[in-house]
Amino acid sequence: MALNKFNEKMSDDEFEELxxxxxxxxxxxxxxxxxxxVKPSPYFxxxxxxxxxxxxxxxxxNQDIKPIKEYLHxxxxxxxxxxxxxxxxxxxxxxxxxxxxVRLLDKKTGKVSLEDDIYKAEDFESVWDSIDFCIFSSRSxxxxxxxxELLFN
Amino acid sequence: xxxxxxxxxxxxxxxxxxxxxRIPNLIVDLALSKLLNYIPKxxxxxxSMAAKIDTGxxxxxxxxxxxxxxxxxxxxxxxxxxxxxxxxxxxxxxKDWHIYKLDRxxxxxxxxxxxxxxxxxxxxxxxxxxxxxxxxxxxxxxxxIIVPPEDYKKMTEFYVVxxxxxxxxxxxKDERNDRYETKxxxxxxxxxxxxxxxxxxxxxxxxxxxxxxxxxxIKNNYVDLVKQCLDAEIIPEKKRGMIVxxxxxxxxxxxxxxxxxxxxxxxxxxxxxxxPTYDVQQLLxxxxxxxxxxxxxxx
Numbered sequence: 386m387a388l389n390k391f392n393e394k395m396s397d398d399e400f401e402e403l404x405x406x407x408x409x410x411x412x413x414x415x416x417x418x419x420x421x422x423v424k425p426s427p428y429f430x431x432x433x434x435x436x437x438x439x440x441x442x443x444x445x446x447n448q449d450i451k452p453i454k455e456y457l458h459x460x461x462x463x464x465x466x467x468x469x470x471x472x473x474x475x476x477x478x479x480x481x482x483x484x485x486x487v488r489l490l491d492k493k494t495g496k497v498s499l500e501d502d503i504y505k506a507e508d509f510e511s512v513w514d515s516i517d518f519c520i521f522s523s524r525s526x527x528x529x530x531x532x533x534e535l536l537f538n
Numbered sequence: 539x540x541x542x543x544x545x546x547x548x549x550x551x552x553x554x555x556x557x558x559x560r561i562p563n564l565i566v567d568l569a570l571s572k573l574l575n576y577i578p579k580x581x582x583x584x585x586s587m588a589a590k591i592d593t594g595x596x597x598x599x600x601x602x603x604x605x606x607x608x609x610x611x612x613x614x615x616x617x618x619x620x621x622x623x624x625x626x627x628x629x630x631x632x633k634d635w636h637i638y639k640l641d642r643x644x645x646x647x648x649x650x651x652x653x654x655x656x657x658x659x660x661x662x663x664x665x666x667x668x669x670x671x672x673x674x675x676x677x678x679x680x681x682x683i684i685v686p687p688e689d690y691k692k693m694t695e696f697y698v699v700x701x702x703x704x705x706x707x708x709x710x711k712d713e714r715n716d717r718y719e720t721k722x723x724x725x726x727x728x729x730x731x732x733x734x735x736x737x738x739x740x741x742x743x744x745x746x747x748x749x750x751x752x753x754x755x756i757k758n759n760y761v762d763l764v765k766q767c768l769d770a771e772i773i774p775e776k777k778r779g780m781i782v783x784x785x786x787x788x789x790x791x792x793x794x795x796x797x798x799x800x801x802x803x804x805x806x807x808x809x810x811x812x813x814p815t816y817d818v819q820q821l822l823x824x825x826x827x828x829x830x831x832x833x834x835x836x837x
Contacts, residue, residue: 481794495827521830524782524801 400425400435403467407437410459418442419453435469440532447479447529450520454513457535461509464537472504473536476516478525480532485523490515497522504538576625577669580699584655587665587701594711602663602703608641609652609660617651622669622697626653638700648696656702666698726755730763734770739780740791748789752780756805761817768825778829781822 404423411421420440437460441448461471474487488497489505492514498505506512521527564579571578589595591602614637617623626635638652652658652666671693729751733739740750747754755763771777784792784799792799803826806819 495831496823517834518827518830521778521833522782522803522826524779524784527778527833 403435406463406467407435407460410463411437411439411456414439414453414456417452435464436534436536438532438534441530447525447531449528450516450530450533451528453533457513457516457533458509460535461512469537470504471506471512471535472538473501474503474512474516475534476519476523476530477532478520478523478530482523482525482531484532484534485519487512487515487519490518570628571625574624574628576621576628578625580625580653583667583699584653584701587667587699588655591665591701591703591707592710594707594714601708602665604663605640605652605658605660607660609638609658610641612637612639612651617697618695619693619697622651622653644696648694651695651697652700653697654700654702656700658700658702663703664700665703666700669697669699671696722758723760726751726758726760726763730755730766733767737771739767739771740783740785742789748787750785750789753785753800753802753805756802756818756822757807759807759818761821764818765821768821774829774832777825781826 407423408415408421411419415421419442420438422436422438422440424436439453439456464471475484476487477484486501487503488499489502489511490497492511497515497518503512503515506515516533517528520530560582564582567578567582570576614623614626614635616639617626617637626637634655636654636657638654638658640650640652643649652664654664656664658664729743733741733751739752742748743751743754749757752764752767755767768777768780771780781802784801784804786792786799802822806822
C-alpha cells in the first residue's frame with residue numbers, strides 16, 4: 386500500500402481521488418489517443434504513491450513529444466499542489482529500444498548526473514530539458530517518444 | 539632505443555633460426571636421447587624460453603617468479619641425478635650452462651636445482667620449466683635399473699631449466715609497446731585523413747576489423763583523432779549519429795534491439811592502462827550537448 390503525503394498509509398479512497406485528479410489533468414491526451422495509466426507504484430518503495438505512464442497510440446512507432454509538454458507541466462504542477470514531487474522519469478524513445486532513465490541535466494556544465502536525481506530538479510523546465518536531452522542522447526529520432534513513465538512521491 | 543637494439547639482435551638471430559629448421563636437429567636429439575638415455579631438447583627449451591622473454595610473449599608466470607631465497611652456484615658433479623648430468627654434458631654446450639642450488643625445499647621435500655645459461659642471483663625473476671622426474675610410468679628407470687616406488691622418495695632434487703627475466707626485458711617491452719603504439723596511431727591517423735576526405739567515419743576500420751573507425755578511435759582513446767572526425771562532420775544529425783547510433787559486431791548500424799550493439803558513448807573505456815579516458819568522454823558529452831542546444835535554438 387502506498388503512503389500519502391503525510392507518510393501514512395494511503396487508503397484506497399485517497400488513492401482513487403489522487404488518480405482521478407491525475408486522469409482529469411491528462412484527459413485531453415486520452416482524447417488525442419494517448420494511453421494514460423495511473424497506478425500505485427509497483428516498485429520496492431511504497432513511498433511512491435503514483436506512477437503515471439503515458440504511451441502513444443497503438444500501432445504507431447513513436448510520436449513527437451513536444452505536444453505533451455504542456456500536459457506534463459500540468460501534471461507536475463498538480464502533483465506539486467498535492468505536495469508530491471517527481472521522483473523518477475523513464476523514457477522509451479521507441480517501442481523496440483531500451484527504456485532510459487532520465488537523469489538531471491546540468492545546463493551550466495552540459496552534463497547529466499550519473500545518479501537518478503531528477504527529483505533535484507528545481508522546476509518543470511529543468512525536468513523538461515532533462516527529458517528532451519535524454520531522448521536526444523538516444524539513437525532514435527530527436528523529439529520522438531513512445532512511452533514516458535513518471536513516478537511521484 | 540637503447541634496449542630495443544639488443545632485443546632486435548638477439549631476437550633476429552632467434553627468428554632467423556626458424557622453428558622448422560630446428561626439426562632435423564630435434565629429431566636427431568630425440569633419437570640419440572633414446573640411445574644414450576639423456577633428456578633431449580635442453581638447449582631448445584632454454585632458447586625458446588629466452589626468446590619468449592625477449593619477444594614479450596606471455597607466460598603463465600607473468601613477469602616471472604622471483605628467486606626469494608639464497609642461491610648458490612654448484613658444479614656439474616654436484617648434481618645427484620646421473621641422467622641430468624649426462625644430459626647437460628651431451629647438450630653440447632655445457633660451457634654455457636650455470637647450475638644453481640636453491641636454499642629451500644619444495645612442498646614434497648626436494649631441493650630445486652636451476653639450470654640456466656643466465657647468471658642468476660637472489661632477487662632475480664625467472665621463467666622456468668621443470669624437467670620431468672626420471673621416474674615415471676613409461677620410464678621407471680634410473681641408470682637402467684628399475685626404481686621401486688619407495689625409492690622415489692629418495693630422490694632429493696628436482697631440476698628446472700630457467701631463463702632470466704631482467705629489468706632490461708621490461709624496458710624492452712616498454713619500448714616495444716611504445717613503438718607499436720606509435721605505429722598504430724600513425725595507421726589510424728592515415729585512416730582518419732581518408733575518412734575526412736570521404737566524410738564517412740562509421741565505415742569498417744579495415745577488411746579484417748569490422749568495428750567502425752570512429753568507434754576504434756574511441757576505444758583507443760585517441761582524443762585528437764576523435765575531435766578531428768567530429769569537427770569534420772558538419773551536418774548536425776550525422777554528427778549526433780556518430781555519437782548515439784549503435785553498431786553490431788559486424789559493423790552494421792543496428793536499427794533494432796540487438797542487445798550487444800554499442801554506441802560511441804557505450805564504448806568509452808574507463809581507462810587504458812594508466813591513461814584516463816576522461817577527455818574522450820568529455821568531448822562526446824560536450825559535442826552532444828552543443829548539438830542539443832543548437833537543435834533547440836534553431837526551433
